Amino acid sequence: MSQSQPTVVKCPTCKTDVVWGEQxxxxxxxxxxxxxxxxxxxxxxxxxxxxxxxxxxxxGWSEDNY
Structure with a gap:
């Protein structure tokens, strides 16, 4: 059974590649x-x-009206 490639996303702040996983x-x-x-x-x-x-x-609704 082969492992699939990990998902890699860009850091929203600095755009560095980040592996989406516990690491x-x-x-x-x-x-x-x-x-x-x-x-x-x-x-x-x-x-x-x-x-x-x-x-x-x-x-115009207000709690003060009731």
Whole structure:
């Protein structure tokens, strides 16, 4: 039985090749540093996931009205 080639992905931060497996504990990142850089970008709201705008206040509804 032959083993298949491991999956290799690019680190989202520095674009280094990363083997997707237990030997890469920070996958998809190449290292803890790149993982923390990415986390910081999310925390600073430099990254976001596109979606519908928050319309919770658009209709004038308020808990104070009830």
């Amino acid at each position: 890469s504990p920070y996958r998809p990142f190449c290292c803890k540093r790149c993982q923390l850089i990415d986390l910081g970008e999310w925390a600073d709201e430099e990254k976001s996931i596109a979606g519908a705008p928050d319309m919770s206040d658009a209709d």
